[in-house]
Amino acid sequence: MVRAQQVHKSYGQVEVLKGIDLEVRAGEVFCLVGPSGSGKSTFLRCINHLEKINAGRLYVDGDLVGYREKNGKLHELKDREVALKRRDIGMVFQRFNLFPHLTALENIIEAPVRVKGEAKQAARERGEALLARVGLADKAGNYPSQLSGGQQQRVAIARALAMEPKLMLFDEPTSALDPELVGDVLDVMRGLAEEGMTMIVVTHEMGFAREVGDALVFMDDGIVVESGHPREVLTNPQHERTRGFLSKVL
Ligand code: ADP
Ligand code: MG
Numbered sequence: 001m002v003r004a005q006q007v008h009k010s011y012g013q014v015e016v017l018k019g020i021d022l023e024v025r026a027g028e029v030f031c032l033v034g035p036s037g038s039g040k041s042t043f044l045r046c047i048n049h050l051e052k053i054n055a056g057r058l059y060v061d062g063d064l065v066g067y068r069e070k071n072g073k074l075h076e077l078k079d080r081e082v083a084l085k086r087r088d089i090g091m092v093f094q095r096f097n098l099f100p101h102l103t104a105l106e107n108i109i110e111a112p113v114r115v116k117g118e119a120k121q122a123a124r125e126r127g128e129a130l131l132a133r134v135g136l137a138d139k140a141g142n143y144p145s146q147l148s149g150g151q152q153q154r155v156a157i158a159r160a161l162a163m164e165p166k167l168m169l170f171d172e173p174t175s176a177l178d179p180e181l182v183g184d185v186l187d188v189m190r191g192l193a194e195e196g197m198t199m200i201v202v203t204h205e206m207g208f209a210r211e212v213g214d215a216l217v218f219m220d221d222g223i224v225v226e227s228g229h230p231r232e233v234l235t236n237p238q239h240e241r242t243r244g245f246l247s248k249v250l
Contacts (some may be wrong), residue, residue: 150181
């Protein structure tokens with residue numbers, strides 16, 4: 001579903017991604033862990049067309065991100081083409097980023113109606129089903145300010161799912177939550193994983209990585225330091241940097 005080959009990304013003189021190689025298979029829960037500033041968010045933003053890579057190749061579902069390859073040459077995609085590609089990727093941020101002036105249900109149906117042209121009634125029915133799926137059937141009419149952080153994050157997940165993405169990106173989805181609200185969000189993510197959604201999850205929740213993850217990559221300073229099955233990496237890290245990081249988060 002995702003293939004990165006020697007992906008480089010710089011901001012000005014500062015190289016943030018220094019040659020990332022990795023592969024995410026369809027249906028996999030792929031955990032990305034590493035210290036703050038290691039480039040995790042930047043990598044997700046590259047996958048989601050929010051940043052352009054400077055070198056290497058990045059593919060989502062077999063297609064180059066941001067470019068079309070023709071006769072061995074790369075052509076930049078037009079904004080309209082990028083917008084089409086982005087529909088297939090759902091993203092959930094640390095801060096829930098719901099529209100404050102829209103109810104939970106309105107937040108969910110906004111993109112399907114406006115971007116995909118879905119009929120409002122059909123979108124509402126799907127939206128209600130999505131709210132039920134994230135355990136919030138009774139909150140359709142609530143505004144974000146009337147929901148807890150954990151509930152807002154579950155609405156944000158439902159909103160992403162409303163576009164029927166083939167890939168979901170989670171950037172520290174529980175880091176901003178009070179500890180007692182983390183479990184409900186992780187449960188929703190676990191359910192998604194069981195249904196076969198391909199997910200890249202940046203997280204410090206090593207319990208989740210161990211139980212739900214199919215693969216884990218430890219990133220530091222813009223490179224992949226080590227990767228493997230989560231249980232393997234978490235119980236038997238091979239690199240000093242991984243051990244140092246895990247000793248702080250476990
Ligand atoms: P992580 O998500 O692992 O904490 P980030 O991808 O957010 O790391 O950031 C990696 C590095 O890139 C940091 O040093 C950060 O300051 C830098 N960086 C991120 N975004 C920008 C930007 N838009 N402009 C300049 N530097 C940035
Ligand atoms: Mg980040």
